[in-house]
Amino acid sequence: HHPLNYADSNPGKIKFTPGGVGRNIAHNLALLGKNAWLLSAVGGDFYGQSLLAQTNQSGVYVDKCLIVPGENTSSYLSLLDNTGEMLVAINDMSISDCISAEFLAQHQEFIRGAKVIVADCNLSEEALVWVLENSGETPVFIDPVSAWKCVKIRDHLSKIHTLKPNRLEAETLSGIALSGREDVAKVAAWFHQHGLNRLV
Known part of the structure; x- marks a missing residue:
């Protein structure tokens, strides 16, 4: 673990974990043995496929999620220094706008149930x-x-x-x-x- 050198390539460790507030809640409900469905939107990218697969593997139903080709799956990237303190973070969550009232209305009967x-x-x-x-x-x-x-x-x-x-x-x-x-x-x-x- 060395201090960060700006404007240069730095050796470090990169970790990917599935996340998202709603997804995490659904995941934990499934772990508690409850039936949980996730209504969300992911991009047609590797991260979207991976997120749906891992979420489904945890017991959450993901069949009602919207897959949006050409869009990025929501991501949050944080850069930590050698002491574990966050230096900067970037979030790309614009795909959340695809979870519109119109999209939700398509699932109204399911939601009410x-x-x-x-x-x-x-x-x-x-x-x-x-x-x-x-x-x-x-x-x-x-x-x-x-x-x-x-x-x-x-x-x-x-x-x-x-x-x-x-x-x-x-x-x-x-x-x-x-x-x-x-x-x-x-x-x-x-x-x-x-x-x-x-x-x-």
Whole structure:
């Protein structure tokens, strides 16, 4: 492990792992013995094929995923220094836009038949709103993903059954600073006043 030399080729270790917030949740549900389907989009590239194969191998049904020829499968690349600290990261997630309300509408009956719907804020606001307005009686669980992306759901909390924000996401959505334990109750009360059923 040597220090990084910029503008030069550096020896190092490169590791590929399947990921994605929704995919990881589906993967873990399958490991817990639950039936889990993934509705997502991948490119017609090697990474897309590999991701679908590995996800299916873990027990997740991937037959409803959209394969988009000519597009890149979502990827996240982080560069770490010799101490393990991140120097820079790049994400290429534009294919997420293909998970549109129109695409989801093609699976409306299937989605409404689920026991639980899990979505994350990597989806467009249009797609998230479609899920929340067309889920029927099925409870919707949301992972906000980031403070930047969670604002998409601020006006739709009453349609969400369970929300799992971290501290920054909870502060961003509620506008209340979490400075101490006493603030937790204030933030929780704010979410419930805005119609959220459960805050985790």
